[in-house]
Amino acid sequence: MTTAISVTDLTKVYGERSALSHATFEVPLGTVCGFVGPNGSGKTTTIRMLLGLISPTGGTGTVLGQSISHPERYLPQVGAMIEGPAFYPALSGAENLKVLASLGGFPQSRVDDLLEKVGLADRGGSKYKTYSLGMKQRLGIAAALLPNPKLLVLDEPTNGLDPSGIQEVRNLIKDLASEGTSVFVSSHLLSELEMISESLVMLREGKVLFAGRTQDLLAAQIATLVVEPEFTVDLNKLVEIATRHGKEASVDNGSVHIVADSTWGATFNRLAFNAGITLSSLTATQPTLEETFFEMTGE
């Protein structure tokens, strides 16, 4: 088994609306895979099908090597937080975890360890309804970690968390991945995903736009050289030089933007120098995941 998740032509249709259409992708075992897409693109539908909560209309899939038509075979090794945390308001955080521990047959002693791990040790005895959004989110993550999972499925785990909370979740995911846990995580915080995801699945309107290594996706995007001359009167001359050498260039906000990767930077610097222009800065920029996402999804 080399994949944590593998789906082929996975489809879900509600009446005449297609929530997911022939989705095919794989999540390698022991890696962090980001799952991105605009609202309503089919992310939660996909996650629900992987967890056996809804039945696919078509297609096949496996989770940890077992068919998604038999979730009972793999769910004991899967931790999940779907569409935000959902717990019993009148029970404490610890009691809520104990309910789930009883249900899954996990030792009750894990509850205290997990509350400690997610930073809720001192509020574990408080009723869930008194928790802030960030605390609820942490409890959701603790619940997902109850089975000591081989695969962790997280749907927007950083919702409601403050910057330090986001960093903690990021570190937690990194730690889990380093221990061999596969993590499938959907988030709108693309900068976070860019930092932790080795692979990505991108959806739009129920269709897979990209599935593969994050590095490959970003490398395939058009890089830009951002050049600033010493004197602004040279801006148009720099555009002319770049265009003469077959590059697309434009002036934007006091700098010249040239569609070229970093390897052409030295060449351009030389060309500018030969033309008697001194550059005050030359920066090679690669589109971020966020920019790539907007470009690909047309959002």
Added chain:
Amino acid sequence: MFNVTRAELRKLRRPTLLISTILVVAALTALFTSIVFLRANSGQGNGQRGEIISPAILSSPLGLVYGFKIVSFFLGITALCVFASQTAQEYTLGTLRNLLVRQPSRMKILFGKYLSMIIFAIALVFLDAVVAIGVSYGLAPHAKATTTAWFTATALSLLGRTFLNVLLTTLAFGTFGMILGLLFRSPISAIATGVIWSLILETILGGVVSSTQKWLPGQNFDNIAQGGSNTVSYQWSLGISALYLSVGFAIVAILFKRRDVAN
């Protein structure tokens, strides 16, 4: 399935639910039992449907269990509310998805939940029995009823039978609540429908067209606790209740198993 039951019992024993339910059951039982005994010498109706329960009747083995069984209908309504809310709230709180991720077998969830409700119902009926017998014993002198016959083998056998019948009535109402909870997926809708139907509509319907009493679920559920009546036999009530609940439970079990959990 037993893991589900253990998890459910953890929820059922939360103080807000447990204490309020204990107080309601104890208060209702004490109230109804007190009325029977305190008005035993008034010559006016002090029993169910205006029935006169005289000191002589209260001095018989029936005196031991009359207060206990007279509250069965309200005990049933309490069970209906608890069963309905405990089932439907999983949908409204969104906690059903957590349950199903930890226990993917939906039938184990359903029957595990049901088993925990049965345990809860047994506790309710036991509390009802203790309060009713305690109040009856305390008020017997006031009603000029002797309690000698209450401690005979006949009375204890009657107590056992009554306990079983009140439990069956409580479970029947509770199961009805659970069916409504699974059907409506909203505690408010399920409880409102169950209570309005059982308390109001059935009473009106049964009062206006007495022949319908034989077919009304709530009336039959309660008739089990009373051990049958002059118009509807115990066996009929047991049979028709089992039929209604089996069909209803089978339908919601199929829905529960097949329905997508999309909230």
